[in-house]
Amino acid sequence: MTGQALLAFLRELRATTAWTVAADDASVRWRLSGLTWQATVLVDRRWLGVEFEARDPATGKLVTYDIDTDLYDISQEGQREFAAEIERDIIEFLGNLRKGSMLRGTGGVLVFPLDGSWIRVVRGRFLTSASAHADLAVARGNGDYVVVR
DSSP, X not given: OTTHHHHHHHHHHHHHSSSEEEEOTTXXXXXXXXXXXXXXXXXXXXXXXXXXXXXXXXTOOXXXXXXXXXXXXXXXXXXXXXXXXXXHHHHHHHHHHHXXXXXEETTTEEEEEETXXXXXXXXXXXXXXXXXXXXXXXXXXXXXXXXXX
């Protein structure tokens, strides 16, 4: 059943990290937070997703990134493989956050590994964009970075 690996991983995070990890009574909505970030993870029979935001404590600038199953009803048999891919991506994303592999740059930038690439997320004035890069140095570009904690 889709979502079971993600639920197990969230329970592991609650037991093994210093993060704040709280779930609602049905374990559908999980709220996680560290020193400079917060995330909401939804594990529903029809939808999976994570909404992540990191804030630069010096400037207050916020950058966000989401991974989700969009409008696809993952309870349908034809969407199971897609849902499993999204579930793996969410687990990898949170695992890389736990390992200290996620970087926050000045000016609303996040850089992190995901699915064999380095993802660069840039917050613009109105929209946030994401791009994939084979090399960390290219993904980082210019600027100073710190590990998201």
